[in-house]
Amino acid sequence: MYHRSVAVYDRFLNNLSQLVAKAESHCAARAIPPEAMLTFRLFPDMFPFIRQVQLSCDFAARAAARLAGEEPKPFPDTETSFAELQDRIKAARGYMAGFDKARYDGAESRQITIKIRGQDVTMTGEDFLNLYSLPQFYFHIATAYNILRHNGVPLGKGDYMGG
Amino acid sequence: MYHRSVAVYDRFLNNLSQLVAKAESHCAARAIPPEAMLTFRLFPDMFPFIRQVQLSCDFAARAAARLAGEEPKPFPDTETSFAELQDRIKAARGYMAGFDKARYDGAESRQITIKIRGQDVTMTGEDFLNLYSLPQFYFHIATAYNILRHNGVPLGKGDYMGG
Numbered sequence: 001m002y003h004r005s006v007a008v009y010d011r012f013l014n015n016l017s018q019l020v021a022k023a024e025s026h027c028a029a030r031a032i033p034p035e036a037m038l039t040f041r042l043f044p045d046m047f048p049f050i051r052q053v054q055l056s057c058d059f060a061a062r063a064a065a066r067l068a069g070e071e072p073k074p075f076p077d078t079e080t081s082f083a084e085l086q087d088r089i090k091a092a093r094g095y096m097a098g099f100d101k102a103r104y105d106g107a108e109s110r111q112i113t114i115k116i117r118g119q120d121v122t123m124t125g126e127d128f129l130n131l132y133s134l135p136q137f138y139f140h141i142a143t144a145y146n147i148l149r150h151n152g153v154p155l156g157k158g159d160y161m162g163g
Numbered sequence: 164m165y166h167r168s169v170a171v172y173d174r175f176l177n178n179l180s181q182l183v184a185k186a187e188s189h190c191a192a193r194a195i196p197p198e199a200m201l202t203f204r205l206f207p208d209m210f211p212f213i214r215q216v217q218l219s220c221d222f223a224a225r226a227a228a229r230l231a232g233e234e235p236k237p238f239p240d241t242e243t244s245f246a247e248l249q250d251r252i253k254a255a256r257g258y259m260a261g262f263d264k265a266r267y268d269g270a271e272s273r274q275i276t277i278k279i280r281g282q283d284v285t286m287t288g289e290d291f292l293n294l295y296s297l298p299q300f301y302f303h304i305a306t307a308y309n310i311l312r313h314n315g316v317p318l319g320k321g322d323y324m325g326g
Contacts (some may be wrong), residue, residue: 012298042313093223117321124272127266128256132169132324133173138301139323145302146309150205160302 002104005067005129009137009163015162016056016141017089019148019155023049024082026153034082040147051077052144053085056137057092063133067125068103071162110160141158165267168230169228169259172223172300179304180252182311182318186212187245189316196244203310215307216239216248219300222257223267226296227259229275230288231266280286 026036031093039048047055054077065072073095079085114132123132145160190197202211217240230233236258242248245320274289277295286295308323 004289006207008293031282042309045314090324106172126167130171131174134297135301135324137309138298139305139320142302142305149209150313152206157302158261160296 001067001125001129002101004024004061005104005107006064006099006101007135008134009063010057010093010096011162012137013057013060013089013130015088015160016053016144018162019145020053020082020085020158022088022155022159023148023153026148027032027082029073030152035080037148038080038082040151040157042143042147042150046143048133049144049147050079052140054079054088056140056144059133059137059140061092061139064099065109065122066114066128068099068153069107069110070099079149103132122144164230164270164292165264168267168270168296169223169227169262169264171297172227173256174303174325176220176252176256177217178323179216179307180249181325182322183216183245183248183316185254185322186311186316188313190245193315198243198315199308200311200314201243201248203247203314205306205310205313206265208324211308212307212310213242213248215303215310217242217251219303220251221308222296222300224301225256226292226300227262229277229291230270230273231262232270232273233262254307275314 023037027037038050061074079088087145107125109135112128113120192198201213204211226237227243242251270288275288275291276283
């Protein structure tokens with residue numbers, strides 16, 4: 001299932017990198033302090049832009065590890081600039097590239113245990129990908145996009161979809 | 164591929180129905196005019212809440228048809244109330260339920276042609292699902308969620324994920 005997990009995550013993390021680059025350019029062009037964009041939340045108890053990017057990276061990297069049968073490596077959440085977010089995306093993509101494609105053969109039936117609201121939940125790799133990992137991943141990419149659009153960064157759906 | 168297309172769309176359209184119900188309750192409890200929520204956009208050139216729900220339904224229903232080898236039936240975009248959005252979601256789910264599950268066997272290799280920015284693009288059912296349909300679907304569900312959260316509707320990630 002490499003092509004519908006890691007390959008998809010890699011493609012959309014590349015799209016996310018373009019979104020981050022356009023956000024940085026927009027801040028520079030309009031003299032907007034980068035931290036105003038980076039820390040923006042759509043509502044006070046929602047995560048800011050930085051965290052949306054970090055979580056997009058985490059859902060991708062963790063799925064790549066779990067579907068390959070490994071415990072995910074934790075990435076510290078220390079980013080405070082657009083450049084550091086680009087490095088985080090590169091790190092997630094590099095981490096995913098470290099797993100041989102062949103390790104995803106048969107990942108559909110691998111038993112995967114994750115914590116959901118504090119409870120251990122075990123499911124097949126197939127259900128993990130379709131019902132947990134993909135919807136979580138796209139949620140955070142779309143929310144990162146929505147934060148930028150809400151703040152006037154000139155983007156369109158094509159920037160989210162890529163290509 | 165029924166389980167990772169139609170079954171997923173049906174589950175998340177059910178989640179979307181719960182989001183719409185909570186939005187309606189919140190408007191009633193806080194005496195917020197429903198049209199203020201229904202027509203809210205995160206930015207002036209983005210689609211309003213109503214259209215995000217319509218597009219979520221369309222991406223699901225159209226994928227169900229195309230993967231089954233049918234031309235999608237168009238749904239008119241006439242909804243102006245929460246109740247009508249619930250009917251739209253029901254109609255999309257009912258339309259998807261009308262395709263026999265067996266029609267999705269082998270849909271991976273079906274040739275599917277869609278218009279992307281005015282151009283005909285042909286791809287396999289596999290690529291259509293992974294690289295077009297799923298990311299578009301989750302984009303509009305997540306954006307519908309973000310519009311509600313931005314407007315103070317008390318929701319959490321569990322409402323998006325369901326279960």
